[in-house]
Amino acid sequence: MKKTILLLLILCFSFSSCEKDDICDGSTVTTPRLVITFYDFNNSAVEKNATNLTIIADGMENPVSFNGSTLINGSTVSIPLKANVDTTTFRFILNFGSTNQASLPNEDVIQFNYSRDNTFVSRACGFKTNYTLNAIDPFVHTDAAVPDSKWMRYVAVKNYIIANENETHLEIFY
């Protein structure tokens, strides 16, 4: 009988493998952002760095911040989509704040149309939203309210399903 008790004791201690689960871990894949990659229009295989690109959502005052900065100078940027409606409109302003005559600020507007799918993650994280860009009209590309000709020459969807940030969803050639 002693052996049985010992066995039960061991079994009881084997239960101590409990983990913390009430804080949403940063490495958990939650609501993804839309990943945009910029390419050179003249050489579409080469990524091209944006210059002082600022992205502001319609109705928002502050620009989207990416890697701690609101001025984007890299070739990729991730922007969040609204999780409570099926469209989000952004103003893409290249050469933001520039007074140089050779590279004046230029604004383009893209409206993204998508469907949403809320997926359970965990107790601590709750749910996340995955997006799927509409097959027919995934985005609408227009010039700014004050026409200054479009700086984006060509925009293409690479991945319609936005479920993680490891892949490019939208390609912009300029």
Next chain:
Amino acid sequence: MKHILKYFISSCLFLSLFFANAQDIKTPVVTKDSTTTSIVAKKAVVATQPKVDPKTDSIIAPIKTNRYGVRVGIDLYKLSRSIYDKDYKGLELVGDYRLDKRRYFAVELGNENKTTDDTRLNFTTKGSYIKAGFDYNGYENWLDMENIISIGLRYGFSTFNQELNSYKIYNSNPYFGEVPPIAEGQKYNGLTASWIEVVAGMKAKVFNNVFLGFSLRFNRLITNKQPVNFENLYIPGFNRTYNGDFGVGFNYTVTYFVPIFKKKVLPKETKTAKKK
């Protein structure tokens, strides 16, 4: 979570204390047994030799009798929580039947209706459960005391449904601000789970046939039928689930013992009882 971990570790330590105690007590018990057997032997001698002073007879300790029967009761914790916690309604009936000197067949039957309000989720779990298994009493009682310090095993089974009342969407880039909680009202029916429970408990006789008991339980899930796009975060009888398949529980019971028959504790008799 920190509290539960603390609670768990301290309870494990607390329980390990009991084992040490149980073994400590055992040594004097063995000697006691030998004295009773010697008394029995003497008694036999007395029968054949009537000349021996009858005073030795009067020294014989009263023969221990073990009462056998059914113990039924209720979990006071679930009952009281149903009164003060508006998000909880639960009832648990407990019962056991004494099989032999140390072993008991034990059953718990319950029903729970609990609304869990987490920071990101709000859901209601409703369902019933049954747990059945054995308790082993490691405590050697003196005279006619009937206290129990036991360790046991249970198999638990629960059938329940969950209703997701509302949830929040986690967004690590809250540029648009956090989305307000989304009311859902989605119901997930026909869920089941089964698990194994290790029970450490004690029961003390307070008066007549009334016992007060406390038990701590460590659970491990065996099967768990999960809903689509949600999880069984609470299972009636099992309680809250953690990452993995681990759970804890306890109950605080008041039980009434219904004696059915008695058995005298004599070395020979216990042997025959074991044969049965």
